[in-house]
Amino acid sequence: MKISxxxxxxxxxxxxxxxxxxxSMDIDVVNHGTDSTDSVDYxxxxxxxxxxxxxxxxxxxIIICGSGNGASMTANKHQKVRxxxxxxxxxxxxxxxxxxANILSLPARFIALPQALDMxxxxxxxxxxxxxxxRRVDKIPCM
Structure with a gap:
């Protein structure tokens, strides 16, 4: 398995x-995130x-920002993304x-870290x- x-x-x-x-689960990871706490644009x-x-x-x-909202809104602009x-x-x-769903959006400021890992x-x-x-998922348009 490979996760971005x-x-x-x-x-x-x-x-x-x-x-x-x-x-630790032997999953390949593609890391596109920042490793800093300096302000950036999600x-x-x-x-x-x-x-x-x-x-x-x-x-x-998997995408993570403060509320998870901006990240999920951004990702959902892409075709084939849920x-x-x-x-x-x-x-x-x-x-x-x-x-x-093929992307999990986590709200870092609203869930505890152990909870996020469990999720x-x-x-x-x-x-x-x-x-x-x-049938329902198929009705979600891919632009």
């Missing part, structure tokens, strides 16, 4: 921990992740099972259910 990850300054600590988790780090997912060079993406802003494991499960595990181990959900 991107973050702004608010998500640096979380990104470093997520990268450590992914590597789109500069989210667009490359969305490009990776859109082009199929990775299996999934970025889900999640704040607990139940939402993560539903985003994968029902929406076939990443859930995202990577939850399968899309298909069926009636596939």
């Amino acid at each position: 990850i991107g973050n702004d300054h608010a998500g640096t600590e979380y990104k470093l921990a997520v990268v450590g988790l992914l590597k 789109p500069d780090f989210v667009h490359p992740v969305a490009d990776d997912v859109e082009n199929g060079t990775v299996d999934y993406g 970025a889900a802003l999640c704040w607990n494991n139940e939402i993560v499960s539903l985003a994968r099972e029902h929406n076939n 990443v595990k859930t995202f990577l181990t939850t399968e899309f259910q298909g069926g009636r959900h596939e």
